Amino acid sequence: MNVLKFGGSSVANSHNIVKSIAILAEKKGKKIVVVSALGGVTDALNTIIDTAKNGDKSYIPELLKIRDRHLETVQELLPEENRDSLNSYIEKCFSHLGSLLEGCCLLGELSSKTTDIILSYGELLSSRILYEKLKLSFPKAVYADSRELIKTDANHGNASVSFETTDFLIQYYFDKNQAEITIMPGFIAESHEGHTTTLGRGGSDYTAAILAAALDAQQLEIWTDVSGMFTANPKIVKQATPIPYITYSEAMELSHFGAKVLYAPTIQPVLNKQIPVYIKNTFEPLAPGTLISNASRLENTNPIKGISHIDAIALITLEGSGLIGILGASKRLFSAIAREAINIIFITQASSEHSICIGISENQATKAKRAIDAEFQYEIKQFKINPSLVEENLSIIALVGENMKNHQGLSGKMFSTLGKNNINIRAIAQGASERNISAVIAKKDVKKALNTLHESFFEDNIKQLNLFISGVGNVGGKFIDQVNQQKKYLKEHLKINIRVIAISNSQKMHFDEDGIHLNHWKEVLQNGEENCMEAFISKVEKLNLRNSIFVDNTANTSIAGIYDRFLKQNVAVVTCNKIACSSGFENYRNLKVLSQKYNAPFLFETNVGAGLPIIDTLKNLIASGDKVHKIQAVLSGSLNFIFNNFNENNSFYNVVNQAKEEGYTEPDPKIDLSGVDVMRKILILIRESGYAMEIDEIENESFLPKESLETSSTEDFFASLQTHAPHFETMYQEAIKKDCRLKYVAQFEEGKASVGLRYIQKEHPFYHLEGKDNIVLFYTDRYAEQPLLIKGAGAGAAVTASGIFADVIRIGTI
Incomplete structure (x- = not known):
């Protein structure tokens, strides 16, 4: 006997139902098939209930849309001669739904008992549709109403199963029923008083597990729209991959922390019987999926099996000196929460006993605060305990793995990974079993946290x-x-x-x-x-x-x-x-x-x-304890290009224009030629050397005529270069006369800095600086007599881009 459960996406429409039946046809032996509501129907019914309770009649067209969707599915699936009875059943169901919702709208309220009846129709309708289609190919298939076999208490909305009675009824029924395929609705059950109940979120999974455990099934298959349980939510972490094998306890942890592919209570019935569970993809039936068991082959794999999260969390903190050493304080806190039927998801307490912090669903925060403050009202009035503090817009992220306890440093790796991405951790919890490490973070950081943790633990450190x-x-x-x-x-x-x-x-x-x-x-x-x-x-x-x-x-x-x-x-x-x-x-x-x-x-x-490693080299000098005393540099590749190519055959105007066209200057060449660009560069080196200086403290000995400096446009600037051609020719002739070369030099020494055109003699390192190269000389404690020299191409789009690229790569290797 095998039990298969098909989720809402697997029966969302006629096309998907046909796919699900094709999967059933491939299975040998006796099968029980548990069916969820058509995809999205349960959520739609919940929305309709809320609308009706507010006295808003706009629920009526929404209810009709759901009815029409079911009727259209029947029309697409069944031949005309097989539709009448099923269409009549659908119309009858929606007539009853309409009556219940009308009463809800008039009264402005709805009991949990009636809510369960309304929600039950999602599974009742979908399972009946799949059954009628299946009968065309498998005439001996039968339909069984889960309410006749699964008995619960009267806790409507999240009923607890009476397993002794339920197991007996299931075993008795299937001893008599020898059909090859049995179709059953998931999610729904019946109280001992005979009223419809529901099994909570993901209850169809639970239905399937209850059946599998009662009948000692060979395996339980959960068919959904993903290929198994993933290392993280694939909608958030695109690099997430299916987990081939996982233990029952790991699957429970991941489900508890928001892995929606499996409902956490599903595991318990099959765990007790050691029944393997397969998570499979209806739309990729040949994909391996995930096997949940206690197989020994799990021991040597990655200690982290998955990363999960829960959204919409509120932290409530109770703190004060009145908690220190006081017996029963924790019991009072948890009792106050329990009386309000509020589930605690997360607990942490400081070793000083000065504070206790709990995590709960955000929509229950107000009720929880009211209950806690009422319980400790005497201590609050005596100022021994502070009123409880509520923090919202939070999420819990968790690393899950059975073998985490046998590996050192996982917590440190988790927290350092989050810290590097500036993700603040509000609270931390780790059980003694060490199956999970949980942290509370801001909701806005969840995507970043999941991706960066997945990168660190699953992606080969890429x-x-x-x-x-x-x-x-x-x-x-x-x-x-x-x-x-x-x-x-x-x-x-x-x-x-x-x-x-x-x-x-x-x-x-x-x-x-x-x-x-x-x-x-x-x-x-x-x-x-x-x-x-x-x-x-x-x-x-x-x-x-x-x-x-x-x-x-x-x-x-x-x-x-x-x-x-x-x-x-x-x-x-x-x-x-x-x-x-x-x-x-x-x-x-x-x-x-x-x-x-x-x-x-x-x-x-x-x-x-x-692209020259000037700043990086300077940073390393300073970090290693060296001290810069003097800097001499030719820092403008554009000016070096200009003065290297300026001669009697090539006018100053032509060379500057060439430098601009080849991308060696700023878009406005006056920034280079005025010395402003070099002033900025030497200022940055001075600051990186550990000195505080402003740009107006640097002496700028400009070689440009005043008229050129005062131009207001690039066109005017170039015109002024032509006008003052004799001025530049005179500079060039003076350099020839002194047997020197013109270089625009930046200098810093004894707290003073300057930039300006210099006549450089042959023996100086700057003399042979060709093309658009830059050169920097650092005189330091360690490089006192012979300076540290850095030289190379200092201008051009390609080398600048490569320098930017190098900085990006540097960040990647941090």
């Missing part, structure tokens, strides 16, 4: 990085191309999975939570929505994805001004935009503080030297 990119021009475009080119390599060799979630430019933005296909990002962005930075930030905050990184490829002041908002949301910031780090010192320091406080990396290697 770290997913979610990028939000602002600026897709010269540098940004190259960056996206590099990410697309290296995605596979990074996943295979560095265990980093990069997804670009958003891209934006000054006009458009586009988001895709599943990741943008980078082969077509330009077309996607072109068809995106209008860009609004406030909306962009809001979407990033709402998504709340793990390992989120905001990548700023712009030179935009407004964008640089919102880094703090990202950091406060635990979103890392990677930028080539120098404005933030060269702004006021307090803002620079604040961004650093926020980065540490919210565990959100703030990386800006490309602010100085494009």
Whole structure:
């Protein structure tokens, strides 16, 4: 004897019912088939009940929709000559439902007994429809009403089964009934007084388990719309995978903590009889699914079997000196809750006995607080105990595994993983059996928590990085191309999975939570929505994805001004935009503080030297205890390119124009040529060396004529370069005369900084600096006589993009 239960999705419509019957046809031997209501019907009936209780007659068309859905299913399933009796049964059922709901609407209330009658029709109708269809192929199939076999108490809505009576009735019936297939409605039963009762949420699973246990079935099969129990909710964690094997206790833990594929009480009857349970997919019947048993092969697998969660949790904390050492305080608390029939999901108590914290369903929080405060009203009046504190909008997440107790460090790994993603833990509980570790967190962090834990425990330590990119021009475009080119390599060799979630430019933005296909990002962005930075930030905050990184490829002041908002949301910031780090010192320091406080990396290697490892090297010097005394540098690849190519055959105007066209300068070349860009760079190095300085403290010895500095547009600036061509020619001739080369040098020494054009002699390291290269000399305690020298390409879209990419990879390897 096998027992099969088909869930609501498996009988949601005529097409699915046919699939379910096809599965039955493949099964050999005697079978009992337990059927849930058509998918969504029970929820719809509950909504109709609430509407009717409020005196709102809009429940009537909703009830008619449910009736029509059943009639349409019959029409699609059965030949016309086989429909009449079933249609009559459906009409009779809905006539009765209409009468009950009309009375509810008039009275404005509904008893739990009548509620059970209304809800029972979902399973009664679906099971009868499947039975009538099945009879066409299996004429000897029979129908049995579960209410005649399963007897309960009168606790309507969540009745307790009287197993002694129920087992006897089931065994007696099936001893006499030798039919090959028996169809039964799930979820419903009958009290000893003869009234319809229901078995609570997921009661159809429970019905099937009760039957299987009473008859010592060979196995119980739960047919649903997923291929077994998953390592996490696959709707939230896309990388979740089916669990091939799991123990009864592990399945109970996961079900208790919200794994909706199985109703937790289902396990108990089959556990006592050691009957294996299979969770199977109606729509992929050949998929292995999940086997629930106590098989020994489970011992050497991952100690964590799954990660689950419960939403809509409220924490209630009772604390005060009046709890310390007082016998019976906990008993009084739990008794007060029990009297209100409130289920406690989570318990933790401080070892000091100063506080007790419980987790319950959020919709029962007000009632629970009232009961607790009433129980301890004397102590509250005496100020020995504080009034109970209620916290809402919380969820419980849990790691579940039978063998967790035999593995060290799982709790530490769980909490450090959550901490790295700035997920605050409100309370923690772990039983002595160590089958689960539970933590209470903010509801808004559930998706991030489940994904980051799943990544840590199930995905071979592959770290997913979610990028939000602002600026897709010269540098940004190259960056996206590099990410697309290296995605596979990074996943295979560095265990980093990069997804670009958003891209934006000054006009458009586009988001895709599943990741943008980078082969077509330009077309996607072109068809995106209008860009609004406030909306962009809001979407990033709402998504709340793990390992989120905001990548700023712009030179935009407004964008640089919102880094703090990202950091406060635990979103890392990677930028080539120098404005933030060269702004006021307090803002620079604040961004650093926020980065540490919210565990959100703030990386800006490309602010100085494009892809050169200048800032990272400097950070390592300072972290290792070295001290910088002097910095000499050529920090502008664009200016170095300009002065290396400026000669008697190539005018200053032409060289600057070439540098702009090739992407070596800022969009406004005056920023480079005025020295502002170099001032920002040396300022960042000074600050990273541990010195506080503002940009106006740096002496700027400009080589540009006053008229060029005062131009208001790029066009005017270039015109001024032509006008003052003799000025630049004079500089060049002076360098030739001194047998020197022109280099724009930044310097810091003894607390003073300057930038300006210098005549560099042959013996100086700067003399042979070619092309668009940068060079930095650090004079420190350890590098006193011979400075630490860093040299290489310091401008260009490709090298800047590679520097940004390196910062992103650095975050991935933290």
